[in-house]
Structures are given as structure tokens and as C-alpha cells.
Amino acid sequence: MxxxxxxxxxxxxxxxxxxxxxxxxxxxxxxxxxxxxxxxxxxxxxxxxxxxxxxxxxxxxxxxxxxxxxxxxxxxxxxxxxxxxxxxxxxGRFTWDGCDTGPVLLVGAGSGMVPLMSMVRHAAYRGRHDPVVAVCSAITYSHAFYREELAALVARHSWLRVVHCITRDQTEPRARYHRRVDRTVLSESLEGIHPSVAYLCGSPAMVESVAAALVDLGVAPDAIETEKYD
Ligand SMILES: Cc1cc2nc3c(=O)[nH]c(=O)nc-3n(C[C@H](O)[C@H](O)[C@H](O)COP(=O)(O)OP(=O)(O)OC[C@H]3O[C@@H](n4cnc5c(N)ncnc54)[C@H](O)[C@@H]3O)c2cc1C
Missing domain, CATH: 2.40.30.10 (Translation factors)
Structure with missing residues (x-):
């Protein structure tokens, strides 16, 4: 190591x-x-x-x-x-190579951000144009994996948007939402973008509820890739 x-x-x-x-x-x-x-x-x-x-x-x-x-x-x-x-x-088959094949939605909770960060870093390394919206959920902002690097990447790359959902600190100014990821969080974070593929990673309960909300928003079930940490 x-x-x-x-x-x-x-x-x-x-x-x-x-x-x-x-x-x-x-x-x-x-x-x-x-x-x-x-x-x-x-x-x-x-x-x-x-x-x-x-x-x-x-x-x-x-x-x-x-x-x-x-x-x-x-x-x-x-x-x-x-x-x-x-x-x-x-x-694992929960993979994305970062190529431009339409908008991508990433939703991670806690350590569920880890594989999504590999995708973001690889997309930044390769160069990209199509939007990537990353919705990151954590209990406090200091528990959010990769928060500083993500902020720096957002400042450098117009294709990347990062939305923080903070669940246990109602006063955190860097959070757009002070609750768990739900249907409204997803629809507002996407701002009219229809993802060609969505990658969801975290606890089974979080992944299942976000997948259901996305289907409700019109994302095809076969466009939703999941990795459950159980
Ligand atoms: C594909 C995949 C990728 C993953 N990637 C990551 C990652 O990038 N980062 C990450 O942090 N995690 C990741 N995980 C989760 C990780 O693999 C482990 O499950 C996690 O770290 C917990 O392992 P552990 O040995 O510490 O806990 P475990 O010993 O497995 O215990 C898990 C829980 O069960 C409870 N428990 C244990 N024994 C008992 C008992 N006898 N009675 C009651 N409760 C008990 C513990 O208190 C704890 O809450 C991933 C999981 C999968 C499936």
C-alpha cells in the first residue's frame, strides 16, 4: 500500500x-x-x-x-x-467508460460514491461533452467522499454538475437538499436532462427507492444500472 x-x-x-x-x-x-x-x-x-x-x-x-x-x-x-x-x-459489470453517448446520471450514497468517482475521473481524463449529473448523499458535508475534488472538477468542466444531499445537518450551506434523494431531488437535479443511463450505488434500500423514482420520472428500467452494498 x-x-x-x-x-x-x-x-x-x-x-x-x-x-x-x-x-x-x-x-x-x-x-x-x-x-x-x-x-x-x-x-x-x-x-x-x-x-x-x-x-x-x-x-x-x-x-x-x-x-x-x-x-x-x-x-x-x-x-x-x-x-x-x-x-x-x-x-463487476457495473461499468461505464466515460464515452459521450448521451447524458449520464450518477447517484451515490456514502461510500456508494466510490465507483461513481472512478467514472467521473475517467470521463475527465478522456474528455467529455455530454452532461454528467452526480447526486451525492451523505450524513454531513465532511462525510461526503471526494467533496473537494468534485468541486474542483465542477469548476473546470461544464459537462459536470454535482448536487449534494445532506441528511443530518440542516444548516449545511453547500447542500442543495437537506434530506435523502427522492423523486423531487432527482427531477430538479436533472433540470430537464433525460439521462440515457443512470448508475446508482449504495445501500439496497437507497438503490431500490432511487430506481423506482427514476422509472416514475420516465427513465427506462434497462437504462438503470445498480450496485448494492449489502
Ligand atoms: C460490490 C460491492 C462493492 C463494495 N464497495 C465498497 C466500497 O467501495 N466501500 C465500502 O466502504 N464498502 C463497500 N462495500 C461494502 C463492503 O464489502 C462491506 O460489506 C463493508 O465494508 C462491511 O464489512 P465489515 O466486514 O466491516 O462488516 P461485517 O462484519 O460484514 O458486518 C456488517 C454489519 O453487520 C453487523 N454485524 C456483524 N456481525 C453481526 C452479528 N453477529 N449480529 C448482528 N450484526 C452483526 C455489523 O455491526 C455491521 O453493521 C461493497 C460491497 C459490495 C457488495
């Missing part, structure tokens, strides 16, 4: 130099394995890649949010640069 970067009070990015890099697509994940005291075998969990595969697919960022009482995530957020980690991958 080459670096541990603080993303939020309860989350880090683990930057890994892969020994054997096969390349990956934005949106994919790696399985991480770690020995846990009292467990006969290493414990394995899936973690999405937050970095772009370009220019160097052998350097990957995994975004980890600590789940209190969880077996692996509290240990992962406590790791130090220089430690070795066993990972296997990449896996």
Missing part, C-alpha cells in the same frame, strides 16, 4: 500498487482479504475502485468507510502506508 488518505471522519482511501495489474473498468471492485484474529480463514469483502484506470491501472484507490462493529472495515481504515494487502480482481 503506497498511501492512506483520509476521506471523511469515518473513511479512507487505500492507494495500492498492484503487483499484477490486468487493468480495470471504471465501476469495478476488488475483493480484499485480511487475517482476522479468531477467524480460521482470512475474511474477504468487496471494495470498489475510486480511481481512473488511466493513466496507470496498476495504481488503484479503494475507498473504505468504517462500518461500526464490522469485521473488516474497521481494520482496513486503521492500516498504514507500507503494509501489504491481499486483493483479487477486478470484478
Amino acid at each position: 503506497t498511501a492512506v488518505i483520509e476521506e471523511a471522519p469515518d473513511a479512507v482511501t487505500l492507494r495500492l500498487r498492484l503487483g499484477d495489474a490486468t487493468g480495470f473498468l471504471p465501476g469495478q471492485y476488488y475483493n480484499v482479504r485480511l487475517a482476522v484474529p479468531g477467524r480460521p480463514r482470512p475474511v474477504q469483502r468487496a471494495y470498489s475502485i475510486g480511481s481512473s484506470p488511466a493513466p496507470d491501472p496498476s495504481l488503484i484507490d479503494l475507498g473504505i468507510r468504517e462500518v461500526p462493529g464490522g469485521l473488516l472495515s474497521p481494520r482496513l481504515v486503521g492500516l498504514r502506508a507500507g503494509e501489504r494487502l491481499f486483493v483479487r480482481g477486478p470484478y
Whole structure:
């Protein structure tokens, strides 16, 4: 591991130099394995890649949010640069290459922003014209993954719009909404744009309710791609 970067009070990015890099697509994940005291075998969990595969697919960022009482995530957020980690991958079909094929909607809650950030970073790396609307949900603004980089990308790229939904700080001025993502949040954030594809990532409950709201807004079910963190 080459670096541990603080993303939020309860989350880090683990930057890994892969020994054997096969390349990956934005949106994919790696399985991480770690020995846990009292467990006969290493414990394995899936973690999405937050970095772009370009220019160097052998350097990957995994975004980890600590789940209190969880077996692996509290240990992962406590790791130090220089430690070795066993990972296997990449896996997953929740992918988008950033190409211009119409407007794209990204909706992520908490660590669900990780694979969506890989997509945004890759789109910025490749260059883009069609709009990308990213709706990011977090409990407070300081818990929002990648908030500063997203603000910097919005300032540089007219194709990117970022909307923050903050659920537990009613006074946060950088949030457009102080509640969870719902049908009104989605329709107002899209501002008349009809997404050709939507990528939703987060808890199963959040993904299912956002998918239902999008169908209600006229997005075709087969244009909705989902990744559920359960
Ligand atoms: C495809 C995919 C990609 C993912 N990507 C990411 C990512 O990028 N970032 C990220 O942070 N997460 C991601 N996840 C979630 C991640 O894989 C783990 O599920 C998460 O980190 C929790 O793992 P854990 O070992 O810490 O918790 P676990 O040990 O699995 O526990 C999870 C929950 O269950 C509770 N629990 C555990 N044991 C018991 C028990 N005996 N009785 C009652 N409750 C119990 C814990 O308190 C905790 O709330 C992803 C998941 C999937 C499927």
C-alpha cells in the first residue's frame, strides 16, 4: 500500500500498487482479504475502485468507510502506508467508460460514491461533452467522499454538475437538499436532462427507492444500472 488518505471522519482511501495489474473498468471492485484474529480463514469483502484506470491501472484507490462493529472495515481504515494487502480482481459489470453517448446520471450514497468517482475521473481524463449529473448523499458535508475534488472538477468542466444531499445537518450551506434523494431531488437535479443511463450505488434500500423514482420520472428500467452494498 503506497498511501492512506483520509476521506471523511469515518473513511479512507487505500492507494495500492498492484503487483499484477490486468487493468480495470471504471465501476469495478476488488475483493480484499485480511487475517482476522479468531477467524480460521482470512475474511474477504468487496471494495470498489475510486480511481481512473488511466493513466496507470496498476495504481488503484479503494475507498473504505468504517462500518461500526464490522469485521473488516474497521481494520482496513486503521492500516498504514507500507503494509501489504491481499486483493483479487477486478470484478463487476457495473461499468461505464466515460464515452459521450448521451447524458449520464450518477447517484451515490456514502461510500456508494466510490465507483461513481472512478467514472467521473475517467470521463475527465478522456474528455467529455455530454452532461454528467452526480447526486451525492451523505450524513454531513465532511462525510461526503471526494467533496473537494468534485468541486474542483465542477469548476473546470461544464459537462459536470454535482448536487449534494445532506441528511443530518440542516444548516449545511453547500447542500442543495437537506434530506435523502427522492423523486423531487432527482427531477430538479436533472433540470430537464433525460439521462440515457443512470448508475446508482449504495445501500439496497437507497438503490431500490432511487430506481423506482427514476422509472416514475420516465427513465427506462434497462437504462438503470445498480450496485448494492449489502
Ligand atoms: C460490490 C460491492 C462493492 C463494495 N464497495 C465498497 C466500497 O467501495 N466501500 C465500502 O466502504 N464498502 C463497500 N462495500 C461494502 C463492503 O464489502 C462491506 O460489506 C463493508 O465494508 C462491511 O464489512 P465489515 O466486514 O466491516 O462488516 P461485517 O462484519 O460484514 O458486518 C456488517 C454489519 O453487520 C453487523 N454485524 C456483524 N456481525 C453481526 C452479528 N453477529 N449480529 C448482528 N450484526 C452483526 C455489523 O455491526 C455491521 O453493521 C461493497 C460491497 C459490495 C457488495
